Structure formats: C-alpha cells, structure tokens
Amino acid sequence: MSAHIGFEVNPHKDYQRLQVVTLSKDLVEKFDELTSQYDVQSIEYKPFLRFFIAKCLSDLTQNTLGDYLTSTLKNRSTGAILMQCIDPEGISKSHDTFIDLNIRISTAISHLIGLPNLDSMSGKFYARFSVKNEDNSDSYLRQAHRRMELHNDGTYVKEKTDWVIMQKMLEKNVEGGDSLLLHLDDWQELSKFYDHPLAKKDFQWGSPSSKNVSYKTSHPIFLDDDKDGNPMMSYIDQFVEPKNIEEGVYLYELGESLENESNTYHVKLPEGSMIIINNYFWVHGRDKFTANKNLHRELLRQRGVFAEYKNETTSN
Numbered sequence: 001m002s003a004h005i006g007f008e009v010n011p012h013k014d015y016q017r018l019q020v021v022t023l024s025k026d027l028v029e030k031f032d033e034l035t036s037q038y039d040v041q042s043i044e045y046k047p048f049l050r051f052f053i054a055k056c057l058s059d060l061t062q063n064t065l066g067d068y069l070t071s072t073l074k075n076r077s078t079g080a081i082l083m084q085c086i087d088p089e090g091i092s093k094s095h096d097t098f099i100d101l102n103i104r105i106s107t108a109i110s111h112l113i114g115l116p117n118l119d120s121m122s123g124k125f126y127a128r129f130s131v132k133n134e135d136n137s138d139s140y141l142r143q144a145h146r147r148m149e150l151h152n153d154g155t156y157v158k159e160k161t162d163w164v165i166m167q168k169m170l171e172k173n174v175e176g177g178d179s180l181l182l183h184l185d186d187w188q189e190l191s192k193f194y195d196h197p198l199a200k201k202d203f204q205w206g207s208p209s210s211k212n213v214s215y216k217t218s219h220p221i222f223l224d225d226d227k228d229g230n231p232m233m234s235y236i237d238q239f240v241e242p243k244n245i246e247e248g249v250y251l252y253e254l255g256e257s258l259e260n261e262s263n264t265y266h267v268k269l270p271e272g273s274m275i276i277i278n279n280y281f282w283v284h285g286r287d288k289f290t291a292n293k294n295l296h297r298e299l300l301r302q303r304g305v306f307a308e309y310k311n312e313t314t315s316n
C-alpha cells in the first residue's frame with residue numbers, strides 16, 4: 001500500500017466502490033499560496049501553466065496523489081473518486097477566489113491524471129455551466145426539473161474519453177439533484193444487453209447544435225472489452241441515432257433497464273468537491289431537483305484521456 005501524503009482515502013460510507021479522497025487543509029492552503037498568482041484567464045491561455053500547477057500539487061504530495069488517482073481510476077473494482085478539496089471551516093475567502101481556487105484544483109487534478117480534451121461546447125479545456133430552475137437549452141444538461149439519465153460522456157466525439165471530472169463550485173437553494181453513478185458490474189441486467197446481437201454493432205451518434213460538433217460518429221454501445229475481458233460502454237440516450245425498429249427497441253430497453261437499476265449510487269456532492277470516474281465502466285447522471293425558483297448551481301466538468309506515458313516514467 002503506497003503512502004498518501006497530504007490527503008486521506010476512505011471508502012464512501014454507503015457506497016464501497018466510491019473512494020473518498022480528502023485533501024488536507026494544509027495541502028490546499030500551500031497549493032493556494034503557490035498558485036494564486038495565476039488567474040483563470042492565464043490558465044486558459046497558456047496550456048503549460050496547467051501542467052505547472054499540476055506539478056505544484058504533485059510536489060506537495062511527494063508525487064503520491066497522481067499515482068493514487070490514476071491507479072484507482074484504472075482499477076475495475078473502484079474507478080470512482082469523490083474528492084473533497086476544501087475543509088469547510090478552512091479557507092474562508094470571497095466567492096470569486098473560492099471559484100478560482102476550485103478551477104485551479106480541478107485543473108491540477110486533470111493534468112495529474114492525463115490531458116483534458118477540448119470541450120467543444122465551451123471551446124476550452126473545461127466547461128462551466130449553471131443549472132437554474134428554468135432553461136430553454138436543447139439538451140437535458142442544464143434542466144433542473146428532470147432527471148438526467150445514466151450515460152457515458154464523449155459518445156458523439158471522435159476522441160477517447162477515459163475519465164470525467166464533475167465539480168460542484170457553488171450551490172444555492174438546492175434540494176435533490178444528487179449525482180447518480182452506476183458501475184457496469186453492478187448492473188443486474190448487464191448480460192441481457194451485453195450478450196445481445198446488437199451489443200457490438202456500430203450505431204450512429206450525433207449531437208444538438210449547442211455541442212458545436214458538426215460531424216457524426218459511429219461505434220457500438222459496448223466497445224472492445226478491457227484487457228481483462230470486462231465490458232466497456234459508450235452510451236447516451238439523447239445522441240444515439242437508431243436506424244430501425246430493432247435498434248430503437250434495443251436502446252429503449254437498455255435505457256429503461258439502467259433507469260430502473262436499484263444498485264445506482266445517489267451521491268451528495270458538497271460545494272468545492274468533485275467526482276472523478278472512469279468513463280468506460282461507470283455511467284453517470286443527475287437526479288431531478290425540487291422546484292425552487294431561486295435554485296442555482298455552478299458546475300465545472302472536464303473530460304479527457306489518461307497519460308499513457310505515466311506508467312513508464314513512474315514504475316521505476
């Protein structure tokens with residue numbers, strides 16, 4: 001068991017696959033001291049700065065954090081982390097500095113584990129978005145009144161999407177809206193869909209205009225198995241485009257099965273914390289909120305790939 005320096009790890013009290021990582025107050029304060037001179041705009045404009053602040057965080061943990069995160073995310077039996085970044089009694093600062101610090105922390109995390117993909121919706125390496133009580137957008141992403149069904153990210157883009165970071169920066173007047181997580185190996189009807197003749201047949205994928213992805217892609221619901229022969233999935237209900245009744249019915253039944261699965265985790269995410277999951281063996285979603293006209297939530301997401309070279313440089 002390798003040492004954890006500057007952070008603690010415990011399994012979630014209700015959900016054993018989910019690992020709760022708590023960064024110490026001291027670590028967060030030192031990270032803040034080292035990196036507060038870099039504002040968010042400079043991090044957006046200069047890609048190398050993102051790696052520099054990742055190095056700052058890594059050094060403070062004597063390089064234990066990146067290795068822990070990467071091995072946990074790749075581990076089939078876990079693959080999911082709830083990272084609590086801020087001691088709520090600890091750093092009390094203004095709203096803007098709190099948000100900036102959170103952006104720097106999630107940027108450092110994403111660059112410790114790999115490289116974020118360009119988020120075509122925002123045109124940046126991350127996307128920030130608000131969830132309010134009313135919304136007129138063209139997907140369920142920002143709509144508060146309904147459940148966002150379980151899905152994988154990156155289904156309609158050509159890049160690989162190994163992991164997803166979902167960070168909650170701020171929350172007001174929120175009741176409900178838990179994060180939903182389901183590990184493929186806990187899905188009781190997995191074999192019904194995985195052993196189906198359509199499981200590894202190509203489907204077409206597209207996306208609405210807000211995503212700024214003009215092309216369509218093609219891939220199966222169940223991708224090539226992992227190196228140990230375990231299923232890997234890439235599915236979302238809204239962006240898969242069935243071509244006939246057989247495909248439509250398969251997708252409909254698969255979606256119903258996911259939504260009715262009793263092994264789904266319902267996770268509360270405190271302000272200033274984030275969930276990091278392996279995107280190919282976890283599906284995620286969001287429960288609906290209780291109606292409140294002042295409901296407001298500020299979220300940040302990053303999606304990307306693992307740094308494959310890391311294994312070679314850290315194994316010696």
Ligand SMILES: [Fe+2]
Pocket residue numbers: 151152153284
């Ligand atoms: Fe998602």
